[in-house]
Amino acid sequence: MKKILLITAVILLSCVSCSDNILDISPKDRISEDAVWGDENLIKAYHSNLYNSILHGFNIHMQSKATDEAYCSISWGIGIIPLGNYNADNITSVATTDWTGGGNIYYWDVAWEYIRKINIFIEEMQTDEISFEDKARLVAEAKFLRAYLYFELIKRFGGVPIITESYAMGADETLTRNSFDECVDFIEQNLTEAIPDLPEKYATSDANFGRATQDACQALRSRVYLYAASPLFNPSDDEEKWQKASDAAWTLIEEDNYSLYPDYETLFNQPSGTENSEIIFARNFSSTNYHQAPMHNLGRRYGAYGGWWASNGPSQNLVDDYDMINGEPPFLEDGTINPASGYDPQHPYRNRDPRFEATIIHDSSVYHGDLHEMWIASDGESWGYDSYKESGDNPRTNYILRKFMPPEGRAISWQEHYTIPWIIFRLGEIYLNYAEAQFELGNEDVAREYLNRVRSRSSVDLPDIPDSVTGDDLRQRIYNERRIELAFEEHRFWDVRRWKIAMEVENEPIYGMDIIKDVETGEKTYTPVKLLERNFEEHMVLLPIHSEEIRRTEMEQNSGY
Numbered sequence: 001m002k003k004i005l006l007i008t009a010v011i012l013l014s015c016v017s018c019s020d021n022i023l024d025i026s027p028k029d030r031i032s033e034d035a036v037w038g039d040e041n042l043i044k045a046y047h048s049n050l051y052n053s054i055l056h057g058f059n060i061h062m063q064s065k066a067t068d069e070a071y072c073s074i075s076w077g078i079g080i081i082p083l084g085n086y087n088a089d090n091i092t093s094v095a096t097t098d099w100t101g102g103g104n105i106y107y108w109d110v111a112w113e114y115i116r117k118i119n120i121f122i123e124e125m126q127t128d129e130i131s132f133e134d135k136a137r138l139v140a141e142a143k144f145l146r147a148y149l150y151f152e153l154i155k156r157f158g159g160v161p162i163i164t165e166s167y168a169m170g171a172d173e174t175l176t177r178n179s180f181d182e183c184v185d186f187i188e189q190n191l192t193e194a195i196p197d198l199p200e201k202y203a204t205s206d207a208n209f210g211r212a213t214q215d216a217c218q219a220l221r222s223r224v225y226l227y228a229a230s231p232l233f234n235p236s237d238d239e240e241k242w243q244k245a246s247d248a249a250w251t252l253i254e255e256d257n258y259s260l261y262p263d264y265e266t267l268f269n270q271p272s273g274t275e276n277s278e279i280i281f282a283r284n285f286s287s288t289n290y291h292q293a294p295m296h297n298l299g300r301r302y303g304a305y306g307g308w309w310a311s312n313g314p315s316q317n318l319v320d321d322y323d324m325i326n327g328e329p330p331f332l333e334d335g336t337i338n339p340a341s342g343y344d345p346q347h348p349y350r351n352r353d354p355r356f357e358a359t360i361i362h363d364s365s366v367y368h369g370d371l372h373e374m375w376i377a378s379d380g381e382s383w384g385y386d387s388y389k390e391s392g393d394n395p396r397t398n399y400i401l402r403k404f405m406p407p408e409g410r411a412i413s414w415q416e417h418y419t420i421p422w423i424i425f426r427l428g429e430i431y432l433n434y435a436e437a438q439f440e441l442g443n444e445d446v447a448r449e450y451l452n453r454v455r456s457r458s459s460v461d462l463p464d465i466p467d468s469v470t471g472d473d474l475r476q477r478i479y480n481e482r483r484i485e486l487a488f489e490e491h492r493f494w495d496v497r498r499w500k501i502a503m504e505v506e507n508e509p510i511y512g513m514d515i516i517k518d519v520e521t522g523e524k525t526y527t528p529v530k531l532l533e534r535n536f537e538e539h540m541v542l543l544p545i546h547s548e549e550i551r552r553t554e555m556e557q558n559s560g561y
Contacts, residue, residue: 066081070397078093108156123165159178181228204421230499260431313512315512355487359487435450510532
């Protein structure tokens with residue numbers, strides 16, 4: 001027995017961030033579970049494992065492929081989302097447990113697995129027999145994690161069962177779904193109970209950064225209330241919900257604990273542990289627990305796979321939505337060129353919002369000292385080294401993701417251990433949350449002020465949105481600012497659904513850019529090219545619950561599936 005317990009201890013203490021199912025303990029392992037609650041080190045190891053429930057987006061299939069941010073070139077796996085081919089039987093093709101990461105779309109099974117673990121932890125900590133210095137803080141962290149998981153569930157599925165006790169894994173239970181608003185109240189209860197026993201914040205350079213804090217709780221509160229106030233979940237446009245969203249964001253803003261990081265590109269490409277004034281909460285990585293996002297997303301020039309099967313090339317749809325440097329959109333609502341913008345279709349990348357260059361590698365971009373060339377000669381006999389004609393691992397859109405990619409001086413190879421953090425909450429989002437809530441409350445001047453704060457980041461420095469932009473035009477600028485500022489950060493998929501504009505946006509085709517270089521003059525012409533017809537139906541605003549789960553638990557399925 002001593003040998004068994006020793007092995008269990010070693011596994012728990014050395015594999016805190018390894019396999020998700022380390023502590024899925026069945027009855028035959030009960031002696032191991034009892035050992036956990038009798039040892040402070042094992043308790044803390046169990047608790048640290050709970051943080052594996054925090055999603056990060058550095059998967060082979062990034063969530064952007066399921067949106068209009070990128071062109072998904074495959075019809076399987078995450079490709080079922082843009083094609084509209086998903087249903088209650090095949091939705092696990094985009095499960096977070098899929099080997100590609102599934103774009104972090106279907107999170108049902110993993111979320112409930114961790115909620116069960118959290119409930120066990122909270123139950124065990126209720127006894128006075130377990131006592132150690134950090135006990136109250138760890139319980140508070142567990143409640144934050146439970147709140148986070150419930151939000152991840154309700155934004156995908158709407159109301160879900162509220163479960164506060166542990167059930168045996170695989171137990172057959174008849175579960176009743178609580179309402180969306182009841183789940184929001186439960187999230188609020190967890191955050192309210194957690195905050196008093198948490199530190200206010202950790203600096204990003206602190207070894208504890210990545211653990212729950214009061215500010216992380218408040219940032220989650222801001223996002224939860226924003227979603228709860230949005231048209232999808234607030235069909236009556238209850239103003240009180242918008243006020244809650246505004247208040248939650250303002251609490252963080254008023255504390256003044258954070259500031260916009262000066263350089264937009266550097267914000268996203270520094271290793272974990274780097275000082276950063278903007279990040280509130282993130283999933284950190286280490287040299288032993290690392291990711292390979294650069295090799296998954298860069299082009300074949302670096303031996304990378306362009307998003308795997310070149311299926312994460314940023315779309316022309318996204319490129320078109322970046323403003324010009326004078327603050328004007330390049331296109332009018334009808335798709336024609338905005339004459340006030342200065343946009344030149346034969347030089348489409350000149351004088352754009354600096355966030356464009358920081359986010360996307362395009363034809364004529366210089367990255368890591370390399371001039372990227374995506375053109376094809378007019379006679380079809382030659383092409384640029386970064387063209388899709390050169391390699392199937394160069395995206396067909398002729399755009400490559402730059403956001404999150406290593407800065408100059410950092411090697412690009414499969415042997416590198418990349419530790420760039422996945423940002424969960426940052427001040428830029430909180431400003432945008434506040435702007436949106438203030439707009440919906442009728443305070444357009446305040447909304448415009450906080451949009452302009454985001455746009456005035458020193459490396460961006462765009463002109464203010466004019467006072468003449470009001471009403472629905474201002475709402476569209478709010479929507480577009482989120483699209484640009486938060487690109488590839490796993491907001492777009494959910495934003496278009498909560499705003500109830502998905503029927504329009506998600507049915508638009510995905511475009512790339514064809515670049516033809518005249519063999520005689522060397523002049524280039526740029527022509528958008530349609531790459532993918534997409535399909536979205538009204539009921540798809542929420543995800544289906546897998547049919548096997550419905551049969552097992554007898555829960556109600558989401559409408560339309």
